[in-house]
Amino acid sequence: TLASPALAQEYPKITWKMTSSFPKSLDTIYGGAEDIAAHVSDATNGNFTIQVYEAGEIVPAAQAADAVSAGTVDAAHTCSYYFADKDPTYAIGTTLPFGLNARLTNAWFYQGNGNKLMNEFYATQGMLGLPAGNTGAQMGGWFRKEINTLDDLKGLKMRIAGLAGKVMQKIGVAPLQDIAANDVYGALDKGTVDAVEWVGPYDDLKLGLQKIAKFYYYPGWWEGGALVHAFFNLEKWSGLPKNYQAILTGACAFANTNMLAKYDVKNPQALKDIVQQGVTLRPFSQEIMEACFQAANGLYADLSKSNDSFKRIYADQVAYKKDAYLWMQLSEYTFDTFMMIQQRAGKL
Amino acid sequence: TLASPALAQEYPKITWKMTSSFPKSLDTIYGGAEDIAAHVSDATNGNFTIQVYEAGEIVPAAQAADAVSAGTVDAAHTCSYYFADKDPTYAIGTTLPFGLNARLTNAWFYQGNGNKLMNEFYATQGMLGLPAGNTGAQMGGWFRKEINTLDDLKGLKMRIAGLAGKVMQKIGVAPLQDIAANDVYGALDKGTVDAVEWVGPYDDLKLGLQKIAKFYYYPGWWEGGALVHAFFNLEKWSGLPKNYQAILTGACAFANTNMLAKYDVKNPQALKDIVQQGVTLRPFSQEIMEACFQAANGLYADLSKSNDSFKRIYADQVAYKKDAYLWMQLSEYTFDTFMMIQQRAGKL
Structure with missing residues (x-):
């Protein structure tokens, strides 16, 4: 009977609150928090449970980090860059314009210095962060008129998140950052904005x-x-038994890939549906891409x-980025290119 | 005190043996098994431990599946396609020539039918399988002479694994499949083979x-x-408490991404080192790529x-592949392309 108190200590009954910055209707991105909760419960026979709340249910989407810092909630499932106004270092945690693709983001976080450096920063905010989802490369958004030149962008009002708004501003766009998921359709419909970026085909289709x-x-x-x-x-994380920390780490890794x-x-x-509804797909012109890059x-x-902190972490990411895109253009890129050519030729 | 027997049942002391099909010297691919073992131990406070053995230590690399089926070992960390001679369906589990890239492989396994269909097949072999690592797109291998045309490949002796050997045979190459990691250098040095494919820069550099x-x-x-x-x-998996199954699932997801x-x-x-040692990088010619594709x-x-079973699972993967490469050529591909151009221009 000596073993039982030890076991009970190792697997204590804990219930946590996790606020999501996304609405339940977006099963993809909201689903990440549900994946985490399900895994943690399964892995502990229900001893450690996480209750997930959608954006606004207990905490507004844009206040998720503050609520975690203050301990109002134990955890959040959110995008770090939503909080870039507090400190631009937050933006690096999600992605930067012209940053790393999803795969290289994982490389930098898991095996480069990404997770270590970002957690040094998050610790100053009273938090610990783990990668727990990725959207892949998002689409460039919805425009009511065709955009070919930089002039076409001048004065355009666009709903666009994170530092991207500041980049857009430099080339003459008027960015609006804080339009939440449920208000995006209305803003575009009423002409509050002329263009909107959200995520990609599946999520965007739901917004209509x-x-x-x-375009x-x-x-x-x-x-x-x-x-x-x-x-x-951070305090609540540090107070967890080590095995619960490990289980959360596994849960987040699963949610990230899933x-x-x-x-x-x-x-x-979703992309096929969108095209069938008469939407035209257009790549940004080289002129626009290069101006935005600069x-x-x-x-x-x-x-x-x-x-x-932005300077130090950004420099580390850029050093990796140079190497990463050097390597990716050999086998990955030539393999993908060949396969896409076969796809277009109807040969797959 | 009513709780303690239940707790002991939920977290029993278990020690498993996992045989790797890789040598310890390849820290990348061998490291996946170590990641799984470390996570499982951490998540159970050492109650569930997995002892990892390198290839040949208790089971030869090529017999890993048989040893798991027979229960000689509880688990293996290996490539499914090593066992394609038993049944070609095994090949689909790893990758097929002109198949899915790493990211789309995850998509098919986690959210498409991949994991479900492959596990219906593995069940007939007395096993359950989980994704637990990926190499990304591998390099096309080492050649002692330049290869430009299909004629250059005729009669060439090449160490090449899985179904790829059978594809190479169709275009006139003489494939040798069963040369293990430690013998690859010697085979190329002595002229047993004229060409060798192994993995990519980091692993290949270790083989010298x-x-x-x-080339x-x-x-x-x-x-x-x-x-x-x-x-x-399969029997041992089914006998695990549900929470241990969940923990193994998290462990494998982490190992996969890591x-x-x-x-x-x-x-x-490693790629830079290789080039500095006087190696020339060459893309396969369009003629060779297309002949191999056909x-x-x-x-x-x-x-x-x-x-x-090959027919049914292959058809499902192809249906996904057509859709997947349609989608990937929009944002992912154009983003990556732009970034690679900046990389080559030294602008990152």
Whole structure:
């Protein structure tokens, strides 16, 4: 009987609250929090349970980090870049314009310095963060008119999140950042904005954007691979038994891969539906891509001057980025290219 | 005190043996099994431990599946396609020539029918399988002379694994499949083979292949994203408490992502080292790629005639593949392309 008190200590009954920054209706991105909760419960026979709340149910989407820091909730499932106004370092946690794609984001977080450096920063905010989802490269958004030149973008009002809004501003766009999922359709419909970026085909189709805007642009150069984080109140995380920390780590790794898999399975059919509804797919022109790339680099230079943690973490990511895209253009890129050519030729 | 016997049942002391099909020296691919063992131990406070053995220590690499089926070991960390001679359906579990890349492999396994269908097959072999690692797109291998045309490949003796050997045979190559990691260098050095494919820069550099063969080709069209499996003896898996099954699932998900991250962080520097040692990088010519693609499709048509489980699972994967590469060529591909152009221009 000596063993039983030890066992009870190792597997205590704990119930946590996790606020999501997403509505339940977006099963892909909201589903990540549900994956985490299900895994943690399964792995502990229900001793450790996490109750998931959708955005606004107990905490508004944009206050998720504050609520975790303050311990109002134990955890959040959210995008770090939603909090870039508090400190631009938050933006690096999700993705930067012209940053890493989903796969290279994982590489930097799991085996590069990403997770270590970002957690040094999150610790200053009273939090610990773990990768817990990714959308892949997002689409470049919905435009009511065709956009070919930089002039076409001048004065355009666009709903766009994170630092991307600041980049867009540098080339003359008027960005609006804080339009939540449920208000995006209305804003575009009423003309509060002329263009909207949200995620990609599957999520966008649910918002009904294809009914109002007939041009759907790519790529979403500001979100080449948007990481979704699980944030934990640092004190509560530190108070967990080590085995519960390990189980949460496994849960987040599973949620991370599973979310991207969901997008990659659901997006193709959604894309076909969108095209069937009369939407035109358009790549951003080279002129626009290059101007945005330069504007982004200018922004990073400015931020590095004024913010030490941004400077240090950004420099580490860029060092990896140079190497990563060197390697990816050999086998990965030539393999994918060949397969896409066969796809277009109807030979797969 | 009523709770304690229940707790002891839920967290029983179990020790399992897992045989790896890889040598310890390949920390990337061998490391996947170590990741699984570490996570399972951490998540159960050492109550569930997995002892990992390198290839040949208790089971030869090529007999890992048989040992799991027979229950000689509880688990293996291996590539399903090593066992394609038993049944070609095994090949689909890892990757097929001109199959899915690493990311789309995850999509098919986690959210498509991949895991479900492959486990219906593995159940007939007395096993359950979980994705537990990926190498990404491999390189096309080391050649002692330049290969430009199909004629250059005629009669060439090549170490090449899985169904790829059968594809190569169709275009005149003499494939040798069963040369293990430790014998690859010697076989190329002595001229037993004229060419060798192994994995990619980091692993290949360890084998020293750059000292003998001066042409390093890409892409490894036969391994656009090679999945590494954890196999579990089906009876032993079914006998585990549900929470241990969940913990193993989390462990494998972590190992899956972490292995690819290791490759993506370690390969760039290894590639630079290889080039500095005087190796020439070469893409396979369009002529060779297309002939191999046709030969592969011919092989799949043959196998589908003679093997029902291959036919059924292959058809499901192809249906997904058509959709997947349709979607991937929009945002993902154009984003990656733009970033690679900036990389080559030295602008990242």
